[in-house]
Amino acid sequence: MTEQDEIPPFLYVVVCAAGIAADVGKLITAAQGREWQVGVIATPTAMNGFFDTAAVEAQTGYPIRSAWRRPGEPRPFPDPDAVVVAPATFNTVNKWAAGMADTLAVATLCEVAGQGVPIGVLTCVSDALAAHPAYQDSLIRLRGMGVRFGYPYQEGEFPWEDVLDLVE
Numbered sequence: 001m002t003e004q005d006e007i008p009p010f011l012y013v014v015v016c017a018a019g020i021a022a023d024v025g026k027l028i029t030a031a032q033g034r035e036w037q038v039g040v041i042a043t044p045t046a047m048n049g050f051f052d053t054a055a056v057e058a059q060t061g062y063p064i065r066s067a068w069r070r071p072g073e074p075r076p077f078p079d080p081d082a083v084v085v086a087p088a089t090f091n092t093v094n095k096w097a098a099g100m101a102d103t104l105a106v107a108t109l110c111e112v113a114g115q116g117v118p119i120g121v122l123t124c125v126s127d128a129l130a131a132h133p134a135y136q137d138s139l140i141r142l143r144g145m146g147v148r149f150g151y152p153y154q155e156g157e158f159p160w161e162d163v164l165d166l167v168e
Helices: 019-033 053-060 090-098 104-115 133-144 162-167
Strands: 010-015 037-042 082-088 119-123
Touching: 010 019, 010 104, 019 037, 019 053, 019 082, 019 162, 037 053, 037 104, 082 090, 082 104, 082 162, 090 104, 090 133, 104 119, 119 162
Parallel strands: 010 037, 010 082, 082 119
Antiparallel strands: none
């Protein structure tokens, strides 16, 4: 196989319902600039106006996944070489750490963590919620599973590209 024949690595981007999700295209652009193919998986709430789904589908060339496939339907994405969660919300972090796979996004995170796929996370959680003991316990559990966290969101610019450094 020649270098030209190599298949680019595939990155799953999990998007949660936070206002900053409107800028997820910046992450996709950065990932594609680093030669990743990108597929987006969104929480059901994130699909309700938190980002421009048509623009993201056009940018990635793949449909956004949010709902389960029916038996016999083909998988729309190849297996991931890495996964990033940005923005990651309080709810998603806690459900993931508890193994509550009630959405495709959280179920995917639970599954890939068990497969040893590199996972990077940028959280977008208020200070008040971040201080909750359940959230702190969830961070400890996820770190113990090998999940890598970047600096949490502060007012201002969200460090989209930093999450890619966590999985490369």
